[in-house]
Amino acid sequence: MPVIDIFKDFIREKRLRWTPQREIIMDVFSNSEKHLTVEEIFKITTQQNSSIGIATVYRTMALLCEAGLAREGTDLCGKITFEPLYQRKQHDHLICTQCGIILEFEHPLIDKYRKDICLQHNFILQSHRMDLYGTCKDCTPSIIPPLPSS
Numbered sequence: 001m002p003v004i005d006i007f008k009d010f011i012r013e014k015r016l017r018w019t020p021q022r023e024i025i026m027d028v029f030s031n032s033e034k035h036l037t038v039e040e041i042f043k044i045t046t047q048q049n050s051s052i053g054i055a056t057v058y059r060t061m062a063l064l065c066e067a068g069l070a071r072e073g074t075d076l077c078g079k080i081t082f083e084p085l086y087q088r089k090q091h092d093h094l095i096c097t098q099c100g101i102i103l104e105f106e107h108p109l110i111d112k113y114r115k116d117i118c119l120q121h122n123f124i125l126q127s128h129r130m131d132l133y134g135t136c137k138d139c140t141p142s143i144i145p146p147l148p149s150s
Helices: 003-013 020-030 038-048 054-066 108-120
Strands: 070-074 080-084 092-096 102-105 131-134
Touching: 003 020, 003 054, 020 038, 020 054, 020 080, 038 054, 038 080, 054 070, 054 080
Parallel strands: 092 131
Antiparallel strands: 070 080, 092 102
């Protein structure tokens, strides 16, 4: 089932109205390749429909999180960001402390250890999140001085 239909059903179950504004916000968010702030979503959506208010974006993102279709996080500046969850593999994040870029990655050993640890502790995992902080390849040259040439 397409993500938009899942969200429409969720909205109806909550006895809310499905609006063109919610559809545009949902479309922009679900087609994003990166984690977005409300302000970024607002900027993109108002280019398509100037009647969308920032409060509508906040409310829609809260509903997407409640529906399990988005997850809220925080960037290095403390801004709230959102990432789509629908039909996405479990992944973790590399976060550059210089430029703030968030790189998503998967690794089979992390999955194996996660499963092993849960089995060892008789624990049923619902979700997990791992954020690794460091410096990306684009920012590394600005931190590490070049080696002196001989």
